[in-house]
Amino acid sequence: ATFEMTQATSSLVLIAAAVAYARGGSTTAAVGADATEFYDVPPANLPPAPYAEWAHHHWVWLSNDRANQSALIDYVNEYLAHDIPVGAVNVDSKWETGFNDFIFNSKKYPNASDMIDYFHSKNIKVILWTTSMVDVDSPNYKEGSTKQYYVRDVFGKTGVLHWWHGDGSLLDYSNAAAVEWWHGQLDNALDLGIDGWKCDGTDPYILELGIPRGSGGLLTYRDYANAYYGDFFNYTRMKRGKESLIMSRPVDGYKFLFLEFSPRSVMFS
Numbered sequence: 001a002t003f004e005m006t007q008a009t010s011s012l013v014l015i016a017a018a019v020a021y022a023r024g025g026s027t028t029a030a031v032g033a034d035a036t037e038f039y040d041v042p043p044a045n046l047p048p049a050p051y052a053e054w055a056h057h058h059w060v061w062l063s064n065d066r067a068n069q070s071a072l073i074d075y076v077n078e079y080l081a082h083d084i085p086v087g088a089v090n091v092d093s094k095w096e097t098g099f100n101d102f103i104f105n106s107k108k109y110p111n112a113s114d115m116i117d118y119f120h121s122k123n124i125k126v127i128l129w130t131t132s133m134v135d136v137d138s139p140n141y142k143e144g145s146t147k148q149y150y151v152r153d154v155f156g157k158t159g160v161l162h163w164w165h166g167d168g169s170l171l172d173y174s175n176a177a178a179v180e181w182w183h184g185q186l187d188n189a190l191d192l193g194i195d196g197w198k199c200d201g202t203d204p205y206i207l208e209l210g211i212p213r214g215s216g217g218l219l220t221y222r223d224y225a226n227a228y229y230g231d232f233f234n235y236t237r238m239k240r241g242k243e244s245l246i247m248s249r250p251v252d253g254y255k256f257l258f259l260e261f262s263p264r265s266v267m268f269s
Helices: 007-022 069-081 112-121 141-146 176-190 203-209 221-240
Strands: 002-004 027-031 037-041 059-062 088-091 125-130 133-135 161-163 166-170 196-199 245-247 251-254 257-260
Touching: 059 069, 069 088, 069 112, 112 125, 125 245, 133 141, 141 166, 141 176, 161 203, 166 203, 176 221, 196 221, 203 221, 203 257, 221 245, 221 257
Parallel strands: 002 027, 059 088, 088 125, 125 196, 196 245
Antiparallel strands: 027 037, 133 166, 161 166, 251 257
16 A cells, blocks of 8 residues: 655554554555655564454343343344344343353243354354352252352351342362362353353452352462453363453452452453
8 A cells, every 4th residue: 555645644644554564464655745755564474363353343232131032133133134243242141040050041042052053153153141150049059069169268168148140159269179060060051152251240259258268278369360260261262262252351340449350361362
């Protein structure tokens, strides 16, 4: 590409040249009032991005009070009917039979596999809302509690925490058996072909346990957050390949604190 410009527009052209360079194009810029000075910008030799390209696509979602299989399909189709591309659909919370057992609620999603296949046929990725909190009324809670798979409080008892979707306990990522069990839960959804997760921010609730403990001893908030987001990211990529992603917040407020949530190893991957 060749750009001719005056001094007044030189900055804009240099920016355009830089963009073309970053994209790997060959750019020629003419600089000066008479546009007589030319500079060749060689193509960039950049490594591939360390994350899936669809991270930059248009993602859509419906809040959990409106979301179900037919509503999501109709919602996406409305975008497509107006020539608005959709790159991914985020299935919001309450898609499961319990928080978090990773089994689709058949009343809301009578054939989740067909829904996922339909979106994939439109080249649309599917991600599911999730956290590492298992509610006490979830079908899988009792097994995890009996086997001591949850984070414990200072007294060694399973920590039960009140959060915005009820009362539950956080998975103990320092317990290898608990993580293996957890991966078996995740497989209920991963084996349907989903492309990733929206990992919501329940990790700071561990602070309410005072001195939280796992099977490996004391747990810090930072160690727990790293394990939570890191495990969802790494296990999903192991199962579904490097095209998989998780959506997670890098920073946010929790009560009177301002915290780093998802670790850089996930946010920049």
